[in-house]
Amino acid sequence: MATVKDVAKEAQVSVATVSRVINHSPKASKNAIQAVNAAMKKLGYRPNAAARALVSQSTQTMGVLVGDVSDPFFGIMVKAIDTIATEQGKHLLIGNGYHSAKKERDIIELLISQGCEALVIHSKSLTAEELITFANEIPGLVLINRFIPEIADRCIALDNQKGSYLATDFLIKHGHQHIGYICSNHDIEDTEQRKAGYLQALKDHGLAHFESHIEYGTPDEEGGEQAMTKLLAKGLPLTAIATYNDYMAAGALAALEESNIEVPSRMSIIGFDNGLIAKYLHPKLTTVRYPIQKMAENAATLALKLANKEKPVTDTMMFVPTLVKRLSVIKR
Template sequence: MSTIKDVAKEANVSIATVSRVINKSPKASKASIETVNLAMKKLGYRPNAAARALVSQSTLTMGVLVGDVSDPFFGSMVKAIDTVATAQGKHLLIGNGYHSAQKEREAIELLINHRCEALVIHSKALSNDELIGFAKEIPGMVLINRHIPEIAQRCIALDNHRGSYLATEYLIKKGHQHIGYICSNHDIEDTHQRKAGYLQALKDNHLPDCESYIEYGSPDEQGGEMAMLNLLAKNQPLTAIATYNDYMAAGTLSVLEENNIEAPADMSIIGFDNGLIAKYLHPKLTTVRYPIQMMAEKAAALALRLANKEPAQAETQMFVPTLVKRVSVIAH
């Protein structure tokens, strides 16, 4: 592998001249730039990114922590961040946290060690105090889908409670009085907030909030299937189901079909997130829109501004979910 010394020898210039060309110093002459670039191309030399970062005190990378990049929700988030980063000449380094405190911590440390000055962090397992500590260390760190009061101006979040409340209230307005809830079994704030929104809507409308109406599962199709099977086994008088997300709703619909229960004629279903899957299910899924692309773009832009020591603009930090009405809910 070629070294900077090899490039200097090939170009017949000093190592200092090669360094100036690599780091785009204004002191590098046009002739030197042309000669050195030709030498680097001939030798297949690639400048060391870490070394360049030490000189310039900056990198062309932006760090992102997601739960699981294979999840389409996080795919949408990363794509939106990448659009903003690319426009600013940045490339992404991505870490997976898998809702594990240890993995989230390791991923954030790795991104920091790679000198990412702008970070967009989706963390559900780390404590508020630990995230506040990271935020103090990295001025360009922004949290997405998390609200911590002490660093609220650097948090881009969704009102999960309100979203679940809206979903449940919509079912109630359609005449449903016995409404089940299929809940995630992940011990994260989204789970607690969405379940609380469901329960609050029932309470405000003087409807039963029986624990037997609630089942838990992994927040995917398989979890939705198991939760719905358990609800059916309990033989509850349900006419509608609110779900933690669209994937659990998909699993729910599959179980209903297998058991000859027609949706929405026999059971109305409402999801959460408005992921790509929602409009391709049968029936097309009524759900709650999670504006993750808009939120991710906002978080990326904020992280880059903070990293550049630009003042943060006073804009919306808490996003509001809205209903997307399709055909999986009918009046009872």
């Protein structure tokens, strides 16, 4: 395996010159750059990333913590971050937290130990206190989909309660008074915020809240199907269902089809997130848009600017969801 000394000998320059070329020093002449690059190509030499980091004081990497990268939601998030990172000559290191405090903590520690100065963190299980500690340690750490008042200027979040309120309000304004809610059973702030939005909309319209109208499940198709099945088994006079996310809505649609209940003629249903699945369901799903791509772009830009000690341009920190009207809701 070729060494830096071999490259210097082949290019007929000093080791110091090779180092300057590798680390893109402005002191390297055009002739030296050409000679060193030609020698590295001929010898098959690849600069050691760790060694370059010692010289440049930067690993050129950006860390990202997601819940589960196999989830299309996080796929969109990572792609948006990668686009911004690539523009700045950075590469991503990605870890899955799976909504586990231990795994989230371990991933953040790993990303820091790997020299990532800019971090975009999607953490739902670590306490606010622990995340504040990490933020104080790493100036380029930004939270996404999490709001902590003490570090509000480092948080890119969505008003989840507002989104669920909009969904329920939309159903009520379409004449529905008996509205069920399919809720996630994950113990995270999104769950409480979205349920709170549903309850607040009922209250503001003078409609009674019945705990029997709410069922819980894992925030996926299976959880939604099981929750809808439980609601149907109660024999409630429901005419509409608001759901925690589009996947639970998809599961609910499956349960309704199994019971020969047509949507939306007999039951209206509304989702949350406006994921890729929403417009391919039958009927096409009315839902709440979660602007994760734009949020991720803002988070990545903010993290990189903070890591570079640049003053970030004021931009949207708290995003407001909007309705996407399709075919799964009709007037009563």
